[in-house]
Amino acid sequence: DVVMTQSPLSLPATLGQPASISCRSSQSLVHSDGNTYLNWYQQRPGQSPRLLFYKVSKRDSGVPDRFSASGSGTDFTLKISRMEAEDVAIYYCMQGTRWPLTFGGGTRVEIK
């Protein structure tokens, strides 16, 4: 199975300041069809996960533009340009390139 490793596990972020989460995969996530199926999800306290980005950097509908995502191959990043209170959540990366689909362990983002 593809192992997804996120860092840090916990991220105290300052309101109005940037925050960044790393996700690394144990194998390249480039699919034979040329796409890279790396997604990011946000799970706020007590809520279901919400899709933020798919195929590395494609923003899902309604996701604020202070969020951005990038990366390639095995290294991926989710960035928040200016931390807001509503961004307190656990963020997960997930790969859909190889069976089985696998998630990272999550990064808890909280207010410093």
Next chain:
Amino acid sequence: EVQLVQSGPEVKKPGSTVKISCKVSGYTLTDHYMHWVQQAPGKGLEWMGLVDPADGETIYAEKFRGRVTTNADTSIDTVYMSLNSLTSEDTAVYYCAVGRGWELFKWGQGSLVTVSS
């Protein structure tokens, strides 16, 4: 608007079976795969498997294969997931999530299953 509404919480005895439903609206059930994801208390997300409602084809993660079954009833726009031989380690919230490509773009509210004697 795409909506997934799951069945309510369940308390089960060890060794028994739980069946969870996921009723969809706002899209055609057969247009997208339905995935199931487990989240144990205070833990992360684990993919369990999927069903293609168009033809009933399923794929399961190795960890759950043999204990999990998922199927769709297209007449009532509902997908089901059954998990048998329950143990305390199966205590978790179970999510259905509809897939578009290989992203899970809409999730149900989750169904809490508690396994306790």
